[in-house]
Amino acid sequence: xxxxxxxSPIAPEKRxxxxxxxxxxxxxxxxxxxxxxxxxxxxxxxYGGSNPATQRFGATAQTAGSLGYTLYSTASGAAxxxxxxxxxxxxxxxxxxxxxxxxxxxxxxxQDAEAERAAMHDAMSELLKEFPEADLLNLSDVEREFVxxxxxxxxxxxxxxxxxxxxxxxxxxxxxxxxxxxxxxxxYIAESVAxxxxxxxxxxxxxxxxxxxxxxxxxxxxxxxxxxDTKNExxxxxxxxxxxx
Numbered sequence: 559x560x561x562x563x564x565x566s567p568i569a570p571e572k573r574x575x576x577x578x579x580x581x582x583x584x585x586x587x588x589x590x591x592x593x594x595x596x597x598x599x600x601x602x603x604x605y606g607g608s609n610p611a612t613q614r615f616g617a618t619a620q621t622a623g624s625l626g627y628t629l630y631s632t633a634s635g636a637a638x639x640x641x642x643x644x645x646x647x648x649x650x651x652x653x654x655x656x657x658x659x660x661x662x663x664x665x666x667x668x669q670d671a672e673a674e675r676a677a678m679h680d681a682m683s684e685l686l687k688e689f690p691e692a693d694l695l696n697l698s699d700v701e702r703e704f705v706x707x708x709x710x711x712x713x714x715x716x717x718x719x720x721x722x723x724x725x726x727x728x729x730x731x732x733x734x735x736x737x738x739x740x741x742x743x744x745x746y747i748a749e750s751v752a753x754x755x756x757x758x759x760x761x762x763x764x765x766x767x768x769x770x771x772x773x774x775x776x777x778x779x780x781x782x783x784x785x786x787d788t789k790n791e792x793x794x795x796x797x798x799x800x801x802x803x
Contacts, residue, residue, distance in 0.1 A: 574600065578725040585729035585739050593746055600722065618713045621674050622706050624662045629705065632658075633696045643695045654694045655682045673716045681708035703755075711751040715744045 580596030583589065631639035640661035646654050655678075663674045685692055685705050692701050723740065730736035 574722050574725075577722050581722060581726045582729040584743075585726045585736065586731060588735075588739065588742070590742075590746070593743060596722075597718075597746075600718065617670055617674070618710060618717070621663055621678075621713070622710055625658075625678060625709060626702065626706050628658060628662050629694075629697050629702045633702075646695060651686065651694065655679060658682070658694065669720065670717075673720065674713055677709050677713040677716055680712050681705050684708045707752060707755050710755075711748040712744075714751060715747040718743075718747065 576599035577596050580592050580599055584592035584596060628640050630636075632641055632643050635643070641657050646657055649657075659675050659678050662678065663671055665671060665675070682694060682705060685694075685697075685701060685708065688704060689701055692698075697705070719740070723743075726739055726743065727736045730739055
């Protein structure tokens with residue numbers, strides 16, 4: 559199982575002032591530069607730089623490691639797999655997904671746990687849209703990496719929303735615009751995380767079992783730096799769709 563990570567750092571009071579100001583501008587204008595500045599403030603001022611920000615998402619990496627191990631050990635028939643594939647044989651996809659989530663992140667009454675459980679469910683839903691024939695009890699390496707990447711992106715976005723999302727919603731001119739901005743923000747973060755994973759794959763760092771948590775942490779460090787780039791602005795302006803080339 560992945561090693562336990564250190565607790566998230568305590569950020570200074572009024573740490574999100576710059577983030578909220580930039581997100582307010584983004585809520586009104588939809589300008590990707592305001593969103594990028596907001597994420598930059600979130601990392602530099604909210605948590606004191608990219609490394610503390612990565613620690614903020616330490617639970618994301620730890621849960622990703624547990625999820626990766628559960629999926630791998632179940633598919634390989636390992637004796638110490640957290641779930642019994644034979645018991646779940648013939649069950650519905652929803653029942654299997656629920657069993658996986660329970661094994662990885664049991665309910666403990668915390669907001670973080672609920673967010674992670676929802677992120678895992680959404681990640682597996684995305685998998686089944688992309689790979690309709692996928693068997694959750696016997697995922698291929700490609701399918702398993704897809705789930706881990708999607709879980710990471712969704713969980714990071716949800717944690718960001720928990721910290722400052724309310725301000726974005728309150729500053730948007732209408733409820734419709736607010737939901738559109740939220741969708742744009744999620745797309746930006748998802749593309750940032752995807753780009754980080756691509757960079758790691760290019761470096762030969764794959765999501766082999768036992769290395770998932772460390773690779774996800776590395777991806778989050780890259781994502782923290784990537785938030786300062788301008789490459790994702792086209793994704794934000796297009797409402798989450800990559801521009802055609």
